[in-house]
Amino acid sequence: APAKAPLCAACHGANGMATIPGYPHLAGQNEQYLVSSLKAYRDKQRNGGQAAVMQGQAAGLSDAEIAELAAYFAKM
Amino acid sequence: APAKAPLCAACHGANGMATIPGYPHLAGQNEQYLVSSLKAYRDKQRNGGQAAVMQGQAAGLSDAEIAELAAYFAKM
Known part of the structure; x- marks a missing residue:
């Protein structure tokens, strides 16, 4: 998993399904x-x-980190 | 289905799964x-x-229509 994935998982769920109602599920979302x-x-x-x-959360992310995280959750 | 659902389905898919890569899947997303x-x-x-x-697309939507459409796709 990408180094920063746990930061996302904190709100979006380790399986990419957000338990917090106002936050989006990321699992299987379109990568682009x-x-x-x-x-x-x-x-x-x-x-x-x-x-x-x-x-x-996104402020410190590089393009490469964004690409890695998007691919990671899109494939869930 | 809500009256305006077909407008959403045009890009997000009748089953809420967008075939256009840059557009999000809506099916099963958190309603809020x-x-x-x-x-x-x-x-x-x-x-x-x-x-x-x-x-x-969203410009003409009332709060009620937004609530109806969100519930519709969240339940997919």
């Missing part, structure tokens, strides 16, 4: 969508709802 | 997350990626 979403949070283009939380 | 996402698109708080497309 996960990449564009993470970049939109990182670049603060996504606001509203819990976006502020995700902006903080 | 679907509601907050639709509202963020409607209120133009979500940008980046394909957000502009979704802003157009």
Whole structure:
């Protein structure tokens, strides 16, 4: 698993199924969508709802880490 | 199915599984997350990626329609 996967799993579930109702399941999601979403949070283009939380999580991610995490959850 | 479900299905799939790689699967997603996402698109708080497309789709939705559509896809 990618080094930072546990950070995601904390809210999105180790199996990619979020137990917190307002957070999305990631398991089996479209990989490209996960990449564009993470970049939109990182670049603060996504606001509203819990976006502020995700902006903080995505802030430090490199493109390579985003690609790795998206592939990891998309394949779940 | 909610009256506007076919509009969603056009891109997200009649079974809520998007065949277009950059678009998210909706089937079985957390209902509250679907509601907050639709509202963020409607209120133009979500940008980046394909957000502009979704802003157009969500622009005319009422809170009631959003609730109905979120419940519909969450239960798939």
